[in-house]
Amino acid sequence: MTIITTIVKRLGGAIVVLLGLSMIIFSLMRIIPGDPARLALGPTAPEEIVEQYRERMHYNKPLPTQYYYWITGVLKGDLGVSTVTRRNVTRDFAEFLPATLELVIWAGIPPIFFALLLGVLGAMYNNRWPDYLIRFSSYIIVATPAFVWAVLFMLIFGYWLPILPSIGGRISMKFSVPSVTGLMVLDALIDAQPAAAWDAFLHLLMPSLALALGHTMQEARLTRSHMLENAGKDYITMITSQGVPRRIINRRFLLKPSVIPTVSIMGLDIASIFGNAFLVETIFNWPGISRYAMNAILSKDINAVCGVVLLFGVIFILTNLLVDVVVIILDPRMRQTRTA
């Protein structure tokens, strides 16, 4: 009940936020100096053609009119034509988004369990060598930008120890996997091509690792410090004094409250993965929406940039909503504040 009201309320707010966001990004992209039509058609295109293009894209109309054309299109699912790919941005999304989602899922979900494991380990071995090792590496890893990891991995595993595929996107050319879910590894498995699935997995390994490292160690650190903090709470002393074995306390009564803060920042982590994917996809030639967006940003592909920002807004809001629902399920206290 409370969960449903939360979702409804949040979605209502999200619509307002997204509309505002669309206005911000739309006007932002229109204040670019220069002529988007000329940019789209190149230096040699005759002026008549450029003028036609301008007319077609409404670039010669006042800003509110342009926005009206654009937003009505967007509401109908038509995000306009990209000047780089020369296709409808909606179609580009359909093609590039799954690749990024696959990357983000691999970089975002499995490492969480790893992070929890490391965090718990760190807390269990507080101030002993496993803890020091985890803390030391987490400090170093968190302090290093994702694009630096990407470059280093590329060098180490792509060049010096050439054991991982370094280019060619999501899968080797020799495999052909029919798209069902859009997630390559899954599709390959559905199509009963284990070799292709393995190949796709190897392609995923470096970019997702570069994206995963930072937030994994951050989450591990957070889990550890919450474990330690909560270990000193009265309720743990209380349950200990009740004679419940240490093992059960750690695994159940200490872990759950310590994990909740980690889970609740996951929405932000996913956002930072999406952000970092911009450079990591570019470095690894990953045919995802972030590389597409990076290209669009650098070549001032107006429709594509507006579309991508809006898309990321939608994804981000949905992820946060999902995370909040998970937190509400995990943490009964949240139910109180929500209903209040």
Place this chain on the structure above:
Amino acid sequence: MKRFLMVLLVVCLMFTIVVSGCSPTPADDLDTEEAGESIFRVTGPIMPKWDPAVGSDYAACVVLGNVFDSLVFPTADGGVEPWVAESWDISEDGLTWDFKIREDIYFHSGNHLTAHDVAYSMNRLLEIGEGYAYLFFEYIDSVEVLDDYNVRFNCKTSYGPLLNNLVRFYIVDQELLEANYADSGDYGDKGDYGKGYLLEHDAGSGPYIIDHVDTNISVSGVKFEDYWAGVDENNPDRFVVYASNDGVTVKTMMARQELESTDMWQTAENIDSMLASDDTFKLAYNYTGGGINLWLNHQKPPMDDKYVRECFGYLVDYAAVCETILPDSVQKKSVIPSNLLGYESVFDFEFNLDKAKAALEKSKYADTIKDMKLEFVWNSESPDREKVALMIQANAAKIGLNIEIVEHPWATIVANSADPKTSPMLTLTSITPDISDSGAQFVSMLRTKKVGTWENMNWVNDPELDKLIDHALTVVDIDERAEAYAEIQRYCGENIIFIPIAETPERLVYQSSYVDLDPKIPLQGFSFYLRDIKVYPERRK
């Protein structure tokens, strides 16, 4: 607690196994599946747009030449030879051009190539207007189909360079495209004019057929065995053009034999380190007329002063550019590269600070220029140019000029070039000619325009020069036209319109152990004309 440690160990162990386990996999690929394949893979800076009415950049023309046929074909000496057109006939006044089409040409779809396709292709090109349309747009009035194998181009004015320009006119399959128009589009009843279809397929008759498109990643095709002009059995069975040419990636792929040749955009250092890493890597050259020029915006003081421009001619360390920064280059001595029609050496600059100072003394800005901030833009996609820019900046500082260097992404440069006010005061550009006739170059670089492009950021706006160019273009006779072109160059030399710096060949690192790469046609894109390339997969290690 111990169990957690155990789990961690197991996970680490598994990871190690995964990583080490996959190490033989790529090697297996090579041995079992790819070693026997005759394939030619090359990188490019961006995803090619091979729609002949859309694409015209380096990446596009690599694909265009291999997938489509043109009426005439370029020759090694800068002329043209009959290709789809067996023969042609030019009217006295230069306004009517008749072409006789070969009768034995079939498209990849199996359709017969006729005069209708030729007319359709030209109309489509002019209507869409992008890509190479600029070579024809202002000059061609209409196209008439005389019969199935004869077609007539009616020109608005006498247009000398037309024949050379036709090298870049690619013929598309009318029937196939018409069957694949999208319902909605910008061209009325023609829908999208087949633009959408051409993003993922080809509609040509050339020696290769596109069969695999991975948008923004790569495009790949197979040999068209029934090609009318024939294909050699050692021409690669398959080609791939990748849409990315990041240095590390290129080097890695070369080392792993995942790439047969690099593109022309690799840095000198990267090329050196590739050549040093493997002695089977060799360099192939193609003198396509590319190079580097110092562009001076005449509409921004002090660049309106001839002597200031002259001064910059003496600030460039040509030896450093030609030997260190852009190896294998030669100093460029005219506004057009030396492989074009009518070339004449008109500049005689050297690196000489005294002469630079002397030129500056003569200018009307002699007293004020040292207090000015001179804005120098270079585009971030091309690191070699940063070095040239820095070198000029350092030299200018020695005579007291204050240059400020700004790195702009390419898109910003293009956007800013629309107007003389936003165009950079100083910048470095490289304009590789699309065709072997110099007319188009003069038009795009020097002729006065209302709205600018990155090619004319000089903003010369000189009516005298416009007159010379307009005249030269009408001359049909080749020798007379050459002389007219020479006159333009002399005028540019006198007025120091801009500072040409170097002519640079395309430098391509290729796998010489199993690939023969020896570019024959000195035009952009033709380095990878696959009928001139031979691949011997059995020699591959």
Place this chain on the structure above:
Amino acid sequence: MDNAQTDTILEIKDLSVSFDVYGSISHVLDGVSFRVNRGQRVGLVGESGCGKTTTLKAILNVLPPNAILNKGEILFEGHNVFTMVDRQLAEMRRTGAGMIFQDPSSALNPVFSIKQQFMAALKYAFPPNTPPKELYEIAVKALEDVMMPDPERIMNSFPYQLSGGMRQRVCIAMTIAAGRKLVLADEPGTSLDVTIQDQIMRLIDRLVQENDLSVIMVAHSLGVIREFTSYVNIMYAGTLVEGGKTRDVFENPRHPYTIALMACVPKLTGEGIAEGIPGRVPDYTAPPTGCRYFPRCPYAQEICRAKKPQPVEIDPGHWVSCYLANEVS
């Protein structure tokens, strides 16, 4: 009640505990010794921060990880809790001694329901094969015992859904339900309002009586101690300064601190506002040598600074750690 000298349930001997706080050592407990006999109600009185809670936690061996046991032992039914193996320790906690925490709002895990917590506690207090249904009934019964209305609903609630008083009752129920012999009550109810606190005290009183339990009652309210306990220890800055039968100590306080403490209690007879004790609890990182009270003691002498006073029995069962024990009154 205190007839069974031999029937000691808990004996604390010379307990000294320090804490490592940000790298500096706080010497909190210094030589605390007292005993609790079966069925006895012992009070422990002192200002905030004097080490009462630490003493209770030490009994259950649930001191925080930064605590250091310097010396001393705690014998629960003759076994030292610090040397017990895990199994014995767990056994002692399950059935021997249980603690009622000062602040009921932090003593219950916020993300588990009462049922989950209660059942976990009971599961290990009863034989392993006890069916959960039976445990559930025990829990419900315990909640009824602490006068909780609608115990079944309470069981399915989360702590945030309960009031402070209800949480305190739940804690008490959890402590009592498994049939422990010794209850360590750490200022029960002080974080609640006065009427609730009173109810809680009455509840504990009744439960202790009904189940014949031993109690250590920690409080800084002397009224509670006087009403509830039969024997009292006065604690100052980690040391016991005076102890004896509650009546003796209250009627005849001998240690200067005890006297000052008594003076602080507002008298209902209206003799004016009580004066606080001047000065403050010492810095545990560098506690005073000798008697810990001497910096604040109006009667302090040279010897108080030099040497720690030993307990002196001045009346039968009433002892004082003060050199002036016989002079002050």
Place this chain on the structure above:
Amino acid sequence: MKAKTVDATTTPIETTSTRQAELLKRSWLKFSESKVSIIGLVIVSVFLLLALGGKYLVPYPEHIGSYVDFANAGLPPSSKHFFGTDLMGRDVFSRIVGSFRNTLMMGVVVLSIAAPVGFMVGVTAGYNKGTFIDTALMRVTDMFLAVPPLVLALAIASVLEPNLTNSMLAVTAMWWPWYARLSYGVTSSLRSENYIIYAELVGAKLPHIIFKEILPNCLSAVLTKMTLDMGYVIIIAATISYAGLGEQAPRPALGSMIASGVKYMPAQWWLTVFPSITIMLIVLGFNLLGDGISSMLGAEEI
């Protein structure tokens, strides 16, 4: 915990100066409890020193700007050039140190604009909780928070001329909402506190309430966030500059140094590796320091 209770019984006999000294000492103890905080302090101090005085401390100060010496281009690390030279013949070490000033400026400027702006927005909204002002301000804040920060920063940076000032602007534009959120939370919870209501009752002016009553309560939370954010701002700035939208050549920036170095990997590895390590060290330093400061402020005041 112990420290707190001891303080609680403090009587006015103590002089304020000894109390302050003690607080300072205790803060230092808390700060230095974790030895790594001291490492952070050392790294940050060295960084600050080099950022402020780098020009006078590096071996080749002229290499920080435009300088070309092709004879010494691309030299590997040696005793003459600790981190080698780049392909323009410039000393990489000097350039790295030369970039510190802008790195520092980036962090300081971004945070010193974003924090007050965000604070004012958050306080205004929180103080007027439940009104239209609250809804409007927080919705705008949400709009900025609805996109991954880096995405928005890149989009903004691409619209503007690529340079340091504009990249600062872009990062600031994405940063203030976080401070708005933070101070909104604190303010709206303080809103119902008695002393605020009391201040209102006695007719205190709004600025008084905001700066004298609310600000001190937000301060430690905001300060803690600022120290912890410093490293993150530097990472974002490096990322933007890696994308070519930050500080322009010939002035050095760590991100763009890596971006240009990558083109010459692995042969001229020093062009990439040293700036990377430097970013890591600086961010590490600020993170460690931030942890230390937050544990200090956190235990003392929150």
